[in-house]
Structures are given as C-alpha cells and as structure tokens.
Amino acid sequence: MNRYLxxxxxxxxxxRYALFSLMFLTAAIQITGLVHTxxxxxKGWREAARLGEHSTRNFSFADVIGDLQFLFAIPIxxxxxxxxxxxxxxWYRDWIGRDKFAYRLFTLPTVRRNVxxxxxxxxxxxxxxxxxxxxxxxxxxxxxxNWMVPSEYRMSSLFxxxxxxxxxxxxxLLPLDGIQFVVYYGIGILAVFVLFTAVLLERSYRLPGxxxxxxxxxxxxxxxxxxxxxxxxNYFYPREITAIxxxxxxxxxGFTLTLGFRLVSKKITV
Amino acid sequence: xIELVRVSQKYTYKEVLKDVTFTAEKGQITCLLGLNxxxxxxxxxxxxxxxxxxxxxxxxxxxxxNQNTYERVSYIPDHLAIxxxxxxxxxxxxxxxxxxxxxxDRANELMRFFDLDLDERAGRLSKGTAAKFNLVLxxxxxxxxxxxxxxxxxxxLFNRERIAEVFSSELVGNRGxxxxxxxxxxxxxxxxxxVLLRDGVVARSFECEQVRSEESKSVVDVMKExxxx
Amino acid sequence: xxxxxxxxxLILLIxxxxxxxxxYGAELRLPEYKLQTLEGDLAEASxxxxxxSYVGGKGSYPIEVSTSGSKRSEQTFSNQWxxxxxxxxxxxxxxxxxxxxxxxxxxxxxMGTDGYYSDQDTLIFAxxxxxxxxxxxxxGTIRWSIDSLDLATGKQVRYTDELxxxxxxxxxxxVQKAGSEIHVLTNVNRVNSGxxxxxxxxxAETGLPIHSVxxxxxxxxxxxxxxxxxxxxEKKPTAANSRVLxxxxxxxxxxxxxxxxxxTIPTIFSERLFEYQYASGDVKELPLVAGAEExxxxxxxxxxxxxxATYTTMHLSEEAVTINRYDLSTGFAHPQVTIKxxxxxxxxxxxAQVADGRIYLLLQTGDYFKNNSMPIIAVADITDGRILxxxxxxxxxxxxxxxxxLDDAQFLNMTIMQ
Numbered sequence: 001m002n003r004y005l006x007x008x009x010x011x012x013x014x015x016r017y018a019l020f021s022l023m024f025l026t027a028a029i030q031i032t033g034l035v036h037t038x039x040x041x042x043k044g045w046r047e048a049a050r051l052g053e054h055s056t057r058n059f060s061f062a063d064v065i066g067d068l069q070f071l072f073a074i075p076i077x078x079x080x081x082x083x084x085x086x087x088x089x090x091w092y093r094d095w096i097g098r099d100k101f102a103y104r105l106f107t108l109p110t111v112r113r114n115v116x117x118x119x120x121x122x123x124x125x126x127x128x129x130x131x132x133x134x135x136x137x138x139x140x141x142x143x144x145x146n147w148m149v150p151s152e153y154r155m156s157s158l159f160x161x162x163x164x165x166x167x168x169x170x171x172x173l174l175p176l177d178g179i180q181f182v183v184y185y186g187i188g189i190l191a192v193f194v195l196f197t198a199v200l201l202e203r204s205y206r207l208p209g210x211x212x213x214x215x216x217x218x219x220x221x222x223x224x225x226x227x228x229x230x231x232x233x234n235y236f237y238p239r240e241i242t243a244i245x246x247x248x249x250x251x252x253x254g255f256t257l258t259l260g261f262r263l264v265s266k267k268i269t270v
Numbered sequence: 271x272i273e274l275v276r277v278s279q280k281y282t283y284k285e286v287l288k289d290v291t292f293t294a295e296k297g298q299i300t301c302l303l304g305l306n307x308x309x310x311x312x313x314x315x316x317x318x319x320x321x322x323x324x325x326x327x328x329x330x331x332x333x334x335x336n337q338n339t340y341e342r343v344s345y346i347p348d349h350l351a352i353x354x355x356x357x358x359x360x361x362x363x364x365x366x367x368x369x370x371x372x373x374x375d376r377a378n379e380l381m382r383f384f385d386l387d388l389d390e391r392a393g394r395l396s397k398g399t400a401a402k403f404n405l406v407l408x409x410x411x412x413x414x415x416x417x418x419x420x421x422x423x424x425x426x427l428f429n430r431e432r433i434a435e436v437f438s439s440e441l442v443g444n445r446g447x448x449x450x451x452x453x454x455x456x457x458x459x460x461x462x463x464x465v466l467l468r469d470g471v472v473a474r475s476f477e478c479e480q481v482r483s484e485e486s487k488s489v490v491d492v493m494k495e496x497x498x499x
Numbered sequence: 500x501x502x503x504x505x506x507x508x509l510i511l512l513i514x515x516x517x518x519x520x521x522x523y524g525a526e527l528r529l530p531e532y533k534l535q536t537l538e539g540d541l542a543e544a545s546x547x548x549x550x551x552s553y554v555g556g557k558g559s560y561p562i563e564v565s566t567s568g569s570k571r572s573e574q575t576f577s578n579q580w581x582x583x584x585x586x587x588x589x590x591x592x593x594x595x596x597x598x599x600x601x602x603x604x605x606x607x608x609x610m611g612t613d614g615y616y617s618d619q620d621t622l623i624f625a626x627x628x629x630x631x632x633x634x635x636x637x638x639g640t641i642r643w644s645i646d647s648l649d650l651a652t653g654k655q656v657r658y659t660d661e662l663x664x665x666x667x668x669x670x671x672x673x674v675q676k677a678g679s680e681i682h683v684l685t686n687v688n689r690v691n692s693g694x695x696x697x698x699x700x701x702x703a704e705t706g707l708p709i710h711s712v713x714x715x716x717x718x719x720x721x722x723x724x725x726x727x728x729x730x731x732x733e734k735k736p737t738a739a740n741s742r743v744l745x746x747x748x749x750x751x752x753x754x755x756x757x758x759x760x761x762x763t764i765p766t767i768f769s770e771r772l773f774e775y776q777y778a779s780g781d782v783k784e785l786p787l788v789a790g791a792e793e794x795x796x797x798x799x800x801x802x803x804x805x806x807x808a809t810y811t812t813m814h815l816s817e818e819a820v821t822i823n824r825y826d827l828s829t830g831f832a833h834p835q836v837t838i839k840x841x842x843x844x845x846x847x848x849x850x851a852q853v854a855d856g857r858i859y860l861l862l863q864t865g866d867y868f869k870n871n872s873m874p875i876i877a878v879a880d881i882t883d884g885r886i887l888x889x890x891x892x893x894x895x896x897x898x899x900x901x902x903x904x905l906d907d908a909q910f911l912n913m914t915i916m917q
Binding site: 008009012013016060062063066125128129131132133135136155156157158159160161163164165174175176177178179180181183234235236237238239242 | 502503505506509510512513515516517520521524525526527528556557558575576577578579580581582583584585586603607608610899900901
C-alpha cells in the first residue's frame with residue numbers, strides 16, 4: 001500500500017474515537033427525539049380514535065422527520081463545528097503536545113504533499129462518513145417508526161420525502177439533486193484546502209503568517225463567494241455561467257494546492 | 271558526506287545561522303558544540319528540511335534534500351515524536367510501514383539491548399526510557415547517517431553509559447553520526463570531529479585527534495578557548 | 500489489511516450509502532399523469548400544458564401535464580447549472596427557442612418579449628431604461644437602445660437615443676418596422692400623472708432618431724375621474740403589425756385613502772378603443788366595444804388581443820365564454836361564438852385562451868380540497884364554437900406513492916405553446 005494511503009489511515013485512526021463519539025451522539029439524540037415524537041403522535045391518534053374523531057390524514061415517517069427539524073439539526077451542527085475545528089487541529093496537534101509528532105511526520109520518506117493530501121483526505125472521509133452515517137440512521141429510524149406506529153395510522157412515504165422534510169438535509173447536507181451535492185461538497189472541499197493553506201502560511205511565517213493567512217482566506221473566500229453569487233443571467237447563458245464558476249473554482253483550487261504544497265515542502269518550520 | 275556550505279537562516283529578521291560551513295563524514299562521529307541558542311538544533315533541522323534555509327546549500331552525498339534523504343539519514347530529535355497513545359509495538363509497526371530501510375531484526379535487537387517493553391504506551395515512558403526508544407527508532411533504520419539532537423539530555427548516569435555504549439557498537443557501525451550535546455565530557459572519547467558554534471557562526475571546526483596530538487588540548491579546552499573569549 | 504479496517508470500513512460505508520442514495524433513493528418521485536381524452540381528437544390538445552402542484556405526502560411540488568405525460572416543472576439545480584437555456588426559453592412563444600438556437604450572440608442578455616421584432620430581413624431588439632440622476636432634484640435620463648441584426652449579412656448595429664426627463668420608469672411596449680422606419684412604442688410612467696405613450700421613430704438605415712410622436716390618449720372629462728389605458732399590441736412578440744390598439748377606460752378616481760371595499764372598485768363611465776397607425780401616425784377611434792362596460796360584472800372579465808389584422812375580445816365568466824372577432828383591415832365582424840360551461844357537462848370555466856384558430860378552456864369541476872377533483876380541458880373551433888376535444892389529467896403511474904395519494908394534484912393554470 002502506498003504511503004499516501006497509509007498516512008490517510010494514520011490520520012483516520014488518530015481521530016477514530018472522536019468520530020465514533022459524534023456518530024453516537026447523533027444516533028442518541030435523533031433516536032430519542034424520534035421515539036418521543038412518534039409516541040406522542042400515536043397517543044394522539046389513539047385518543048382521537050377512542051373519541052370517535054376522524055382524522056383527515058394519517059402520518060408518515062416524513063411527517064415525523066419534519067417535526068424534528070431542530071432536534072435533528074443539533075447533532076449535525078455539533079458535528080460540523082467539531083469537524084470544522086479539526087480542520088485546524090489536524091495540523092496544530094502535531095506541533096503541540098509532548099510528542100510534537102510533526103518531527104516524525106515531516107521526516108517520513110515521502111513527498112510532503114502526501115502529508116497535506118492525507119490530512120485533507122482524512123477530513124473528507126470524516127465528513128462523508130458522518131453524512132453516510134446519517135443516511136444509515138434514517139433507514140434505521142424509518143424501521144423504528146414502522147415498528148412503533150400501527151399500520152392503521154401510518155401513511156407510507158418515500159425515503160427522499162423524509163430527507164426533503166428536514167431543511168438541514170435538503171438544503172445543505174443531502175440535497176436531492178446529485179449535481180447539487182457535487183457542487184456543495186466540491187466547494188466544501190475547496191474551502192478545506194484554502195484553510196489548510198492558511199494554516200501552513202501561519203506555520204511557515206508565524207506572526208506575519210497570520211496576516212497572510214487572513215488575507216489569503218479573504219481573497220479565496222471572495223472568489224468562491226463571488227462565483228456562487230455570480231449574477232450574470234442578464235448576459236450569459238446558464239452553461240456559460242457554470243463554466244465561469246468552474247474556472248474560478250479551478251483557479252482557486254490550483255493556486256491553493258500549489259501554494260500549499262510549496263509551503264509544506266519548502267517553507268514550513270517544525 | 272553531509273555537507274553544509276554557507277548556510278544561513280533568518281527568523282523574522284534575526285539571523286539564526288550565518289554562513290555555516292562544515293562537513294560530517296561517513297564512518298565518523300561529528301559533534302556540534304555550542305552554548306544554548308547557538309543554533310545547534312536548528313542546523314540539524316535544516317539538514318532534515320524541518321525549517322527552511324535562506325542562503326547556502328546542504329548536500330548529502332552530493333544530493334540536495336529530497337524525499338529519499340529520509341531513508342538515508344535517520345533523525346533522532348530531542349524528544350520521542352510518537353503519539354502518546356501509541357504502544358511501542360505499534361510505533362515499530364509504524365516505522366516499518368513507512369521506511370523501506372527499516373531493519374526489523376536490528377529493531378528487535380535494540381529493544382532487547384535497552385530492555386524495552388513492547389506493550390508500554392509511548393506517553394507513559396520515563397524520560398530515560400523514551401530516549402532509549404527514540405534511539406531504537408533512529409538506529410533500526412539501515413541509514414547511512416544518523417543525526418541526533420541531545421541524545422544525553424536529562425538522562426541519568428547509568429542510562430547515559432548504556433547509550434554511549436551504542437556508539438562504539440555494531441549498531442552504529444560504519445555510519446556517519448552527527449550529534450549535538452551539552453555533555454561534551456562524556457562523549458569526548460567518542461567523537462572524531464567537533465564543530466564549535468557561536469551565535470549561529472562556526473567559530474572553529476577541527477579533528478579531535480589532531481588537536482589532541484598537535485596542541486595537546488582536549489575538546490573542552492578548545493571549547494573554553496573559543497567560546498568564552 | 501486488518502490494520503486498516505477502520506478506514507476501509509468508513510470508505511466502504513461512504514461509497515455504498517451515498518452511491519445507493521444518489522442512484523436510487525434521492526429521487527423524489529411523484530405520480531405520473533397524462534391528459535386523457537374524454538371525447539374528440541387528442542391531437543387538438545397537443546399544444547396545451549396544465550400547470551399545477553402535487554400535494555400528496557409531505558410538501559408540495561409544481562408539476563405540469565400534457566398529452567405526452569407529466570413532469571416536475573420547478574427549475575432544478577442541475578437545470579440551472581447544466582442547461583443552455585436563455586431567459587426567454589420557457590416563454591409560451593416557441594419562436595424564442597429558435598432565435599436562441601440561430602442567433603445566440605444577438606439574443607445574449609436581451610430580456611423582455613415586447614422589445615423584439617423580426618421579419619425576413621432583420622431581427623430587432625429595443626430597450627428603454629430610465630436612470631435617475633444622482634442629484635434627486637435633477638431630471639434623470641431615458642435611454643433607448645436598439646440592436647438590429649441584418650439576417651442576410653449577420654451585421655449587428657446599435658442605435659441609441661436619450662431624453663432628459665423626470666419619470667418613474669419606462670418600458671418598451673411594441674417594436675415595429677414601417678418602411679425604413681423603426682418604431683419603438685414606449686410607455687413612460689410619471690409620478691401622479693399616469694402613463695404616456697411615446698412612439699420613438701428611428702431611421703432603419705442610419706440609426707438616427709427621426710422624431711418622436713406622443714400618442715394622444717385624451718383627458719378625463721371631469722376632475723374626479725381618471726383614464727386607464729390598456730394597450731393591445733400584436734400578440735406574437737416578434738411579428739409585424741402596422742397598428743397598435745389602446746383601450747381607454749374612464750373611471751372614478753381611486754383615492755389613496757379608500758377604506759371600504761366598495762370604494763376600491765371604481766365606477767366605469769366610458770370605454771373607447773383607438774387605433775394608432777405606425778406609418779402615418781394617425782389615431783382613429785374604432786366603434787367596436789359598445790356594451791363592454793355592462794358586461795364588466797364582478798366574476799367576469801374581458802381579454803383583448805390583436806393578431807395581425809384580427810382583433811379578438813373574449814368575455815369570460817364561470818358559465819360561459821363569448822368571443823368576438825373583427826377584421827380591422829376590412830371592418831368585417833366575424834360571427835360571435837359562445838361556449839357555455841353547461842355544454843361541457845360539468846364544472847365552471849376558470850381560464851380560457853385563444854390561439855391559432857382554437858379556443859382553449861380550463862374548467863374546474865369541484866372544490867379541490869373537498870373531493871380532489873381533476874379539471875377538464877376543452878378545445879373548440881373559433882369559427883363556430885364546435886367542441887373538438889375534451890380531456891382530463893389522470894394518474895398513469897404511481898411511482899411508489901400510495902394509492903390514496905395519486906389524485907392529490909391540483910391544476911389551476913394552463914399554457915398554450917404558440
């Protein structure tokens with residue numbers, strides 16, 4: 001196995017307990033919320049049936065997910081914050097602490113960009129693992145819902161409907177449109193690279209590096225944000241706008257990686 | 271041959287190294303000597319590419335530093351750079367994974383020599399044991415050169431002797447060794463060549479044997495002469 | 500490989516779950532519908548599309564249904580990013596699709612269907628915009644820009660003209676060519692004094708402005724009355740027409756501080772139809788809308804349209820549609836056609852449109868929220884009112900939706916592709 005993949009594994013391995021904790025937290029909060037809300041719903045329906053009231057519409061798994069907007073968003077937001085901080089910590093943890101692992105990491109017989117890419121890949125693995133875990137949880141939660149709700153109160157719903165009924169899912173985490181997923185996560189990946197390169201600017205030039213890093217993030221952020229909000233529909237056709245955006249992203253990506261690789265292999269100080 | 275030619279380094283406008291020039295030969299033990307802050311550790315870091323240089327050149331057997339350098343030169347920093355949660359066996363596994371020059375038999379031999387426990391975690395080692403394990407990680411590589419930063423710092427007398435023993439043994443063999451130390455007296459009989467540093471400048475570099483025979487001075491004598499005047 | 504289990508397992512989890520989700524699980528499938536014939540020839544409905552929403556399950560999704568089936572009509576992210584459509588692409592006039600295809604460069608950034616004109620020689624787009632002056636007391640500038648494309652040579656020229664004035668906004672209503680003149684009929688809206696119509700005339704050869712005609716619209720006969728102007732220009736955006744019509748309605752003035760509901764519906768005193776000839780600049784009153792005001796009861800309304808020399812009025816109520824057509828070049832009045840909702844069995848008329856010699860009707864057959872009723876559409880011949888087709892949308896495929904959600908669709912609008 002090549003050293004890049006070994007480094008990816010090393011980084012994943014170092015974060016495994018944090019990742020499992022996030023998964024556990026997500027599962028715990030979501031299942032608790034789901035069980036509680038479903039119980040309340042079923043009780044309400046039973047009560048209505050006992051009183052002979054006719055309810056207009058049964059309820060579906062998607063309805064319950066729709067009721068749990070906030071509760072489902074909490075573990076997701078926590079995970080985003082934790083992973084967001086880890087984008088920085090994945091570097092700084094190698095400088096701080098008794099082991100100062102950076103000494104070992106940067107004297108491994110491999111090109112330094114592998115270290116950079118492995119750390120980035122590890123972050124992406126964590127993000128996608130959390131998203132995938134959320135999908136698995138939804139499957140599990142749907143099964144749980146089906147067990148809890150008697151079929152006479154239950155309305156069937158599509159899996160996509162359940163995803164669509166939570167705004168955090170449909171707007172950010174799991175957009176139903178595949179292209180949208182690629183674009184969102186593509187921009188996310190780009191943002192991670194930009195932050196990595198900013199960290200390396202600081203690690204290479206220390207105090208003045210902080211200023212360079214802030215400027216660099218601001219410029220890249222403006223370019224990426226500008227491309228997102230690019231409103232040229234009055235002049236360009238949609239596919240041309242897409243091409244322009246794509247070029248901007250590619251330029252930012254190219255520049256960020258070039259600079260990042262250069263810093264990590266030539267300028268960084270341990 | 272590790273060769274530094276007019277190497278200079280700045281850290282936010284302060285010159286840390288100025289025109290540092292010296293060589294460390296294969297089969298010899300070269301010692302960087304100097305007071306605290308003279309730039310001894312920085313020189314080792316520049317050789318390992320852990321901090322950039324702003325002038326001059328560093329060559330190892332005629333080659334500039336590249337990814338293969340790390341297979342040819344093993345680096346033993348002044349602390350054990352292994353995550354605290356890692357077991358020693360995992361750390362050996364890690365080294366074996368990444369270094370194609372890793373010599374498993376030598377590692378086992380060194381582990382036995384220093385009497386180290388494979389199941390212990392890196393973070394729980396005492397300072398002396400950590401230093402020994404650090405030596406294991408560096409010496410178990412089939413490298414041409416070994417670079418050591420303060421291998422004796424903070425280590426008790428008994429262990430110091432045990433470490434010093436290694437230098438004259440097969441475990442170092444015909445490799446070139448470049449080390450920094452404060453404890454020059456302890457190693458004086460081991461070293462072939464000394465490079466005296468003062469404020470980032472090479473004040474004097476000399477063959478120990480030559481100084482002993484021609485000037486009848488010990489390394490410490492020369493050190494006092496050069497650094498304290 | 501056991502050592503790398505965590506990483507391998509995570510990567511497998513990612514590939515399997517995201518792969519499965521985006522391959523099979525992410526599609527929010529809706530039931531499929533199709534226009535089904537109740538009576539007549541299905542081909543008559545081929546240009547018709549019903550617009551509505553699917554409201555079964557959770558949420559509501561815009562859909563459209565035609566004789567060829569149904570689809571979701573919202574602009575998806577992929578569509579926005581990947582398709583090569585112009586801003587007027589989805590207009591009901593299919594001519595724009597062809598124009599985008601043939602002249603993508605010229606069509607770039609030209610919004611607003613009213614600014615277009617084309618004949619066999621030229622394609623013209625005119626725009627009128629108003630820029631406020633930085634100093635609020637100063638007058639701003641109305642700026643006309645006319646882009647003209649010579650279809651034979653591919654040469655593109657731009658003419659401009661400016662006028663200093665103080666107005667609220669301006670917009671182009673119609674563009675026509677008369678001989679060697681280009682006429683840009685512009686609506687100018689002023690604060691507190693209603694609209695003005697200005698015909699800006701340019702020399703088609705040189706691009707120089709020749710003159711401008713302020714189209715006389717008349718004045719209210721009393722101080723407490725005001726004029727409402729409805730302009731009836733050629734219906735097909737790019738087609739040539741030598742005239743434009745305007746309907747002037749005199750009504751009681753709407754006061755700003757109206758409180759009671761009865762005050763908000765102004766009393767109509769007169770309704771007069773005028774014709775403006777681009778070539779001569781003549782304005783002539785047409786004796787055609789007598790009796791229109793008495794038909795303007797609540798719950799009914801009249802739509803006017805002009806297509807070449809034919810002026811059509813369509814009076815619409817829940818019970819019936821009445822169509823009058825006049826040939827303005829000969830003065831000939833076609834026989835009046837009336838279609839009653841009762842002719843069609845059930846439902847009330849909610850929309851009607853005239854296009855290409857046909858009358859299209861949309862009938863709602865009941866309260867959607869009570870019985871999930873599907874609407875009926877009908878197509879009739881404009882010359883004699885004969886019903887050629889009747890149909891209704893019906894689910895044809897459940898797509899994983901439960902049976903009781905199949906009819907959870909409401910269709911409230913229709914469009915006719917022309």
